[in-house]
Amino acid sequence: MKPDMTRYFPILTWGREYNRFALSSDLVAALIVTIMLIPQSLAYALLAGLPPEAGLYASIAPIMLYAVFGTSRALAVGPVAVVSLMTAAALSNIVEQGTMGYAVAALSLAALSGVILLVMGLFRLGFVANFLSHPVIAGFITASGIIIAASQLKHILGINAEGHNLLSLTLSLVEHLSETNWITALIGILATGFLFWVRKGLKPLLMRLGLGGGLTDVLVKTGPVAIVVATTAAVWVLGLADKGVKIVGEVPQSLPPLTLPSFSPALLGQLIVPAFLISIIGFVESISVAQTLAAKKRQRIDPDQELIGLGAANIGAALTGGFPVTGGFSRSVVNFDAGAETPAAGAFTAVGLAIAALALTPLIFFLPKATLAATIIVAVLSLVDFSILRRSWTYSKADFTAVLATILLTLALGVEAGVSAGVGLSVLLHLYKSSKPHIAEVGQVPGTEHYRNILRHDVITDPAVVSLRVDESLYFANARYLEDKIQNRVAGDKAVRHVILQCSAINEIDLSALESLEAINDRLREMGVQLHLSEVKGPVMDRLKRAHFLSELTGKVYLSQFEAAQDLLKCPN
Amino acid sequence: MKPDMTRYFPILTWGREYNRFALSSDLVAALIVTIMLIPQSLAYALLAGLPPEAGLYASIAPIMLYAVFGTSRALAVGPVAVVSLMTAAALSNIVEQGTMGYAVAALSLAALSGVILLVMGLFRLGFVANFLSHPVIAGFITASGIIIAASQLKHILGINAEGHNLLSLTLSLVEHLSETNWITALIGILATGFLFWVRKGLKPLLMRLGLGGGLTDVLVKTGPVAIVVATTAAVWVLGLADKGVKIVGEVPQSLPPLTLPSFSPALLGQLIVPAFLISIIGFVESISVAQTLAAKKRQRIDPDQELIGLGAANIGAALTGGFPVTGGFSRSVVNFDAGAETPAAGAFTAVGLAIAALALTPLIFFLPKATLAATIIVAVLSLVDFSILRRSWTYSKADFTAVLATILLTLALGVEAGVSAGVGLSVLLHLYKSSKPHIAEVGQVPGTEHYRNILRHDVITDPAVVSLRVDESLYFANARYLEDKIQNRVAGDKAVRHVILQCSAINEIDLSALESLEAINDRLREMGVQLHLSEVKGPVMDRLKRAHFLSELTGKVYLSQFEAAQDLLKCPN
CATH class of the missing domain: 3.30.750.24 (STAS domain)
Known part of the structure; x- marks a missing residue:
């Protein structure tokens, strides 16, 4: 019985060995990650089309549940860019953004995704994710990054625009371009410029000043906090909200609420395919981060148990006012670099975010949405990487075809069609190659x-x-x-x-x-x-x-x- | 330029070497095949839901066009059981059987199928057919044989019944069972019994009497002609048509008419998937017969040119009042055994059938439909072979799963769903196996x-x-x-x-x-x-x-x- 229990509850393994050294390391890591996560969580909620507090809520219960069930010592679970975009794409087809039904549908999507992940984990179906080939993932992430950046331009310019593929987004942006609010645009462009400078200019500067690579990275990741503070203060002091700058506004001061997803068969029927795609893509992103970090300390990751951990996290998100979550790349790397020893660091981060949700939300009343959009744009543009086209062209024309098709179809038709077509095409190309053997x-x-x-x-x-x-x-x-x-x-x-x-x-x-x-x-x-x-x-x-x-x-x-x-x-x- | 011409027109190769020996062999083969094809063509037209003359027409132009473009020396092209069943299944979903629209849709299906085959041949896409694995084909043919036999029971009993899967057919047969015409049933059962005896009893008898295997086979194949003559005479002499025995009735005395398929986009849209499946399945059946016969004389078959030959044959069928055709197993074997040396035998068969269409159709006025149904039942039940289940079980559980799923889904849902599911499943099983390598x-x-x-x-x-x-x-x-x-x-x-x-x-x-x-x-x-x-x-x-x-x-x-x-x-x- 006992070995089985530790398989399904990895916390029993690391919890038994927990000591003061691990505690202090985990507390330091948690503090740094909490500071980084506050603006990021708010921003990804915005990207998913949800009120900002949903982003905080989506980082609290999920991170705690993952600490119990997950096998990675450093993975940080919460909202991530691509999954948030896929959430917005899935829900916008069904309910209108900003309505109560939209938030409830987001809960249902998280619940469905959680159940899918849990079932895949219990039946050891993790291999399904293997059909997402590296080139398809690379193409998909690049194209998604472009769509996400484009989707945030409306916040930077203070205009309305709709669309879930590049064409419809661009057309909508051009249509509304004349409505640009110039103060908003100024804040947005300054914030974007500052964040790019933090990444490209500040980091080399700090390195030259003799700071260690790890500390530099952590400081650079807190750049968004600085711009959040600065722009919020500017809007408040100068009264820019009255001049048309869209702000976050009132955010409830509350711990994550208990929520119940809708289980209407019609809704679940419409969400099942997006939920499946979100589960698979979230799992692939999460497992590759977890494996990379685990290897650095010669630790093991159990992919099937990871499915269970992510499933529990998503069900937690569904029951506490969140939306679909997964293990994020940048937050996990920060967590690892800041010295996290065990998943307890995640639990402490959750406590930090809960305090933020309870106490700090009045402080972000005047936070301009343009600032959040700027943090998203800078984060996702680092995901955009066309070098995969060159690399695959050199290595194999079949892989190149799959990458190119995935990028073009994702840009043209949106995330779901793009990734489905990419998977289908790579399977067909593989079969074609092996159908004419040497x-x-x-x-x-x-x-x-x-x-x-x-x-x-x-x-x-x-x-x-x-x-x-x-x-x-x-x-x-x-x-x-x-x-x-x-x-x-x-x-x-x-x-x-x-x-x-x-x-x-x-x-x-x-x-x-x-x-x-x-x-x-x-x-x-x-x-x-x-x-x-x-x-x-x-x-x-x-x-x-x-x-x-x-x-x-x-x-x-x-x-x-x-x-x-x-x-x-x-x-x- | 010249080698290219012989690639696309194999007739240029064999036509140049044609001599008196080949001529006499081909004429003998053509005579035997013509006699065999008359009842078979009428029967398959009935199975496809078309008037009997369509079966004759579908054997004339196609067989001539195949003689020009095909690479097999012995393949006989025309209506075959499985393709006729698929034709009926495809058309019945769209237009009512017996209407003018039904016959026109059959032309469109043949045209579409011809174009698909031709395009596949010109672009050398024959490998697509490889995704139909042997177990899937075996399961599909067996299940189709059962459905075809069940669909003919209504003609044997002289009742009405509808359905394109085993369940709906059975329910419909039971519902109308009380309407059975007992004279029709007597004819149907006697004819079926006689044909089974010809296969199982007459053949060993003739062999024991010292006749050669080839001659015996040819005589056995002409069994249907005997029963056609006998039952037609009985119905005519005893006036059974007045007692409710359904007969073929008036068949126009005519050469194949020039016809034009409908190219309405709505119709073509509904027919494209069935046409694709018919093309692939017809091609697979045809090429395996062609390869088997070619090997016996150390001849070569070019699969891509075969696609062109079958494509031309189907387009010919569409323009001359036919329906989808392919190279048939039994007719090709008879052709080969009867000594056909070149595709000219096919052309002579076409002339024979044209004469039949012109001169002999009044003779089949009193031919009972029950007799045709009996010839179909006996022909297709020889295709039913459950031994594939045992063989695949012994050899590989993955292959067994694919066979079983194909049989059950074909019986339960019909031919299109069955074969599509079989192909999908065998691809998934293959990927699954190679996703966990040894x-x-x-x-x-x-x-x-x-x-x-x-x-x-x-x-x-x-x-x-x-x-x-x-x-x-x-x-x-x-x-x-x-x-x-x-x-x-x-x-x-x-x-x-x-x-x-x-x-x-x-x-x-x-x-x-x-x-x-x-x-x-x-x-x-x-x-x-x-x-x-x-x-x-x-x-x-x-x-x-x-x-x-x-x-x-x-x-x-x-x-x-x-x-x-x-x-x-x-x-x-």
Whole structure:
């Protein structure tokens, strides 16, 4: 019973070893992360189309639940940019932003996503996430970053604009451009400029002044707090809210409320696909951060338990006024760099944010939305990385196609269509590649027992013996290709008496391929040609023995290609 | 220019060599096939829900066009059972059977299918058909056979019944069972019994009487003609049509008419998916017959040119009052066995059928529909073969799952849903299998240079060196699995200093897997562990050289696993 409990409750493992050193490290990390998270949480709530306090709430219960169930020691869970964008995209199709129904639908989306993650974790279905290939993720993140940045321009300019893909957003922005509030635009552009300078200019400056890399990074991450304080003060002192600068306004002073998502079947039906995509993408983002940080301390991450941890966190978000959450890259890195030793650091962060929600919300009454938009823009533009296009072009045209399609379709059609198309395309390209495997005709390298491609090497061959090496597992998608290849090779060449299939690279033969081999065997028999196999792997041979094929095979199965060729050359029929 | 012409017009090749011997062989074959095709064509038109003459028309122009464009010397093109059933299923959802619109929609379906085949042929997309795995096809054909047989019971009993899956058909049959016309039922049951006897009883009898196998087969195939003649005569002489026996009735005495399919976008939109499925399934059936027959004479089949030939045949069907056609199994085998030497036999068959359409149609006025239904039932029940379930169960549970799902879904939901689900499922199962590849930790077989699984063999290992052999190409679906495996193996074992990946079974590394290898390399470096590769294949190495990975690799790339282990044991760091 006990090992099972620690599997599902990792807190039992690290909680038992908790000590004063870990406590002090965790408290320092929590303080730094809390300061960083306040503006970030507010901003991502804005991005998701929700009131700012939802961002704080979404960071409190989820982070605590993850501390109980998660396996990463440093992962910080809460709202992240891409998931917030996907939340806004999913909900805007269903309910109008700003209505009560919108906030309730956000709870339902988090609940649904939590249940999906939990079920995947309990049934160990984490492998589903593997179908999101790296190029698709890279393309998707880049395109999402562009859409998110574009979607925040309306706040920077103080205008209204709608849209969930680049085209509709751009058109809407251009349409409303004349309504720009110039004071808002000034704040927005200054804030954006300042934040970029903090990243690009301040960091090298501090490094040159002799500060350590870790401390510099932490200071740079608190840049948003400085601009929040500065712009809030400016709006308050100069009374800019009366001049049309949109501000955050009244935010309830409260701990996260207990909330109940709607479980109306119609709503859940509309949310199920977005919830699934949000779950998978959130999981992929989270697990890769967790793995990277765990490796630095030689710790283990259990992907299936991570699903359970993220599932619990999302259900927590649904019950406490939040929206879908996952493990975030930047917050987790800050947490790790600031010295977090255990998930307790997360719990302390949650306490810090709860205090902020209770006590500090009056202070952000005059916080301009343009400032929050600026923090979002600067954060997401660091995600935009077109180098994946160049890298994939150099490495593989199939991967390049998948990246390009994902980027273009995400920009053109929005996040859901983009990522779905990317996954579908990468699966199709993979199947296409393996449907036309490399089949080399091989011959003996003189004086050795090695056999190599006759087109690339100077090798010995015999007109009566054709040796073919298939560089791919045989399965339904390439079985008939092999039939065609062999038929074409042998049909016109009357000298051929033996065909040897060198099976050293064949890891599997499925039933379709087995039936193709039977057909090849039958057809070669009709032509008076024998079929032989060489170098069949153990597991493949085990399986072939369960079928009739070996008893019907006109030729033999040889341990090595050399042995096969020797035997057939000795006794030509 | 010339070789291109013979590629697209195979008739130029065989036509040039045509001689008196081929002519007489082809004429004999054509006579036999014509006699066999008359009842079969009428029956399949009935199955497709069309007037009987459509079956004759669908065998005339298509067979001639295939003779010009097709590469098989013996393939006989025309209506076949499964495609006729799919035609009925596709059209019944859109227009009412028996109306003019139904016949026009059948033309559109044939035209659409022809265009799809032609485009696939011209762009060499024949590999798409490979995604229909053998188990899925076997399951689909079996389930279709059952549905077809069930759909003909209404003609046997002389009642009305509707439905395109087993459940709805059965319910409808039971509902109308009390309306059974007993004279029709008598004719239907006698005809069915006679045809079964011809197959099971007459054939052994003739063989025992000393007739050759080929001649026996031909005689057996003409059984349907005998029962057509007998029952038509009975109905005519005894005046059974007046007693409620449904007969074929008046069939126009005419050559195939020139017809124009409807190109209404709404109709084409509804037909595009069925047309695609019909094209693919028809192509798969046709190509496997063609390959089997070609092998017997050591001839070549060009799959892409076959697509063009079948495409032309279907367009021909659309323009001459037919419906979708393909190369049929039984008619092609009869053609081959009867001695057809070239596609000219097909052209002569077309002439024979044209004469039948012109002159013989008054003779089938009194032909009972029950007789045609009986010929269909006996033909399709020979397609029903549940042994695929047993075979796939023994060989591979994944293949078994795909077969079972295809059979059950086809029976439950109909042909389109069944085959689509089967294809989807077999792709998913394939991806699932390759997403969890076999990864063996290997050690040295004492006294040799061979490395084998440490779990299966008594081998030498070193605590500082972990050697892993991955038995699968690395791509996005299994890249993260490898990351997890390596992290789990190394994270808890502080003694490990080197990880060697033996790449002998890796035929491809895609960009996702490359980035996973980079992540593995980075994480191992954090743990103070070096990553090495051994036995990387040429094409994989070529590609790796285009990326940065090799320069970042903490360890080396070795030609053999033995060399790698020797080197690392000599100089431990």
